[in-house]
Amino acid sequence: MIRVLLADDQALVRGALAALLGLEPDIEVVAEVSTGDEVLPAARRAHPDVALLDVQMPGLDGLSAAAALTAALPACKVVICTTFGRPGYLARAMAAGCAGFVVKDAPPERLVDAVRRVHGGLRVVDPALAAESLASGPDPLTDRERDTLRAAAEGGSVADLARALHLSEGTVRNHLSSAIGKTGARNRAEAAKLAEARGWL
Incomplete structure (x- = not known):
């Protein structure tokens, strides 16, 4: 079984993702949290294989939570799952050690596939966002x-x-x-x- 942690501040979205993943025979949602501050403590308790994190959450944002999680529990693969498909977010997610980046308007099977692929050691990035990120160049700000x-x-x-x-x-x-x-x-x-x-x- 692939053990998954979900972090999203919107209860309806979090519930829908949990229900979607729960339909899969090889995936089990072992923790659900609504803030970035809860991610690392929940991961330490539940020992997930994969964490799906939203970017914009109360407290610690998803990208900062991802960096903390990958530093503390490197065996847990992190996938950013967000409404905001912005090139800068993708670059920051990769810099934080994330294994994947998917947008919420992707087909449901793409999210399920992303969970399985990152668990298998691969990287998964939304292709349109990857192309946009390459075209827009790196973040120039200090x-x-x-x-x-x-x-x-x-x-x-x-x-x-x-x-x-x-x-x-x-x-x-x-x-x-x-x-x-x-x-x-x-x-x-x-x-x-x-x-x-x-x-x-």
């Missing part, structure tokens, strides 16, 4: 530029951002200017939106 854009997306003055990030106002302006240039945006709000849409934040 960690500090990403942090600054995330903070800028919530609003506030440069002084507010500097206080929140424990940086000088000049450093914040430099990070924002660089991020605006790299995204081709006209201002910081547009830069944050573009970066989010590409999965860089």
